[in-house]
Amino acid sequence: MIRAVIFDLDGMVHITKGLFSEQLSKEYGIKKEAVSEFFKNEYQLCRIGKLDAKEALQPYLERWGWKKTVEEFMQFWYDYGDIDEEMIEYVHQLRMRGIKCILCTNNERYRMKHLIKKYALNDVFDELLMSYELGYCKPEEKMLLKIADVAWCEKDQILFCDDKEESIRIAQAFGFGTHRYRSFEDFRTRLERI
Numbered sequence: 001m002i003r004a005v006i007f008d009l010d011g012m013v014h015i016t017k018g019l020f021s022e023q024l025s026k027e028y029g030i031k032k033e034a035v036s037e038f039f040k041n042e043y044q045l046c047r048i049g050k051l052d053a054k055e056a057l058q059p060y061l062e063r064w065g066w067k068k069t070v071e072e073f074m075q076f077w078y079d080y081g082d083i084d085e086e087m088i089e090y091v092h093q094l095r096m097r098g099i100k101c102i103l104c105t106n107n108e109r110y111r112m113k114h115l116i117k118k119y120a121l122n123d124v125f126d127e128l129l130m131s132y133e134l135g136y137c138k139p140e141e142k143m144l145l146k147i148a149d150v151a152w153c154e155k156d157q158i159l160f161c162d163d164k165e166e167s168i169r170i171a172q173a174f175g176f177g178t179h180r181y182r183s184f185e186d187f188r189t190r191l192e193r194i
Contacts, residue, residue: 002177002194004151004158005094007125008138009105011163012181013088014115016081023080030064046108049132053108078114086184091124094191100151104129106137138162139170147176159194161187 007013016023021035038060045051054070066073091101103125105112109132116122127150129143136142139162151158155175162168163181172178179190 002099002157002159002191003153004100004102005191006147006151006158006160006162006176007087007091007101007103008162008164008167008181009103009107009115010081012161012187013084013103014081015084020077020080024076027076028066030066034060034064043108047106047131048135048137049109050135053110074110074114078111083119084184088119088124090184090188095126100126100153102127102129102147102150104138104143104147106131108132139167141174144171144174144176159191 010016019032021032021039024030024035025032038057042051042056042060043053046053046056054074057070057073061070061073095101101124103121105128107130112128112130112132116128121128129146129150131137131143134143134146138144147158147160148155156177158176159179160168160171160176161179161181162171165180168178168180177194179187181187
């Protein structure tokens with residue numbers, strides 16, 4: 001029996017139509033490869049709280065020819081995509097049935113603060129586990145141990161959901177039940193079966 005469900009933010013709760021770098025390229029002509037350089041390098045430290053995203057972005061914005069402020073860039077980034085209202089409603093239903101719902105995400109501080117405020121995520125989920133606060137990411141063992149700690153149940157009573165195959169494989173080896181997220185309908189069907 002499942003007593004806790006772990007939700008991934010991007011791709012499961014917050015949905016976009018393609019990568020942010022593609023949207024940035026389309027609207028502002030900034031090459032996707034240039035944007036991916038930031039996400040492959042400095043962003044990795046931003047998402048564990050070791051670098052401030054505003055400071056890390058500044059030199060990139062200058063190189064990219066961004067004419068506005070760093071805050072305007074971040075606003076454009078954070079407003080890309082939308083919450084899946086159907087998923088939010090389902091989270092409410094699960095919580096009413098006594099299933100603990102935990103959001104676990106690898107994200108930087110400013111974006112998470114924006115999304116938490118905009119969508120009242122503190123009220124939606126029982127717990128928010130955010131890499132920038134903890135200093136480590138999914139699927140690191142430290143994060144999996146933290147999930148087990150806040151879930152307050154046996155590992156096999158936890159359903160770890162993510163859209164990344166590597167995260168699913170590692171969580172499964174750790175002892176969690178797992179679900180590779182592809183669509184809301186697929187997810188709901190799987191949960192109703194178990």
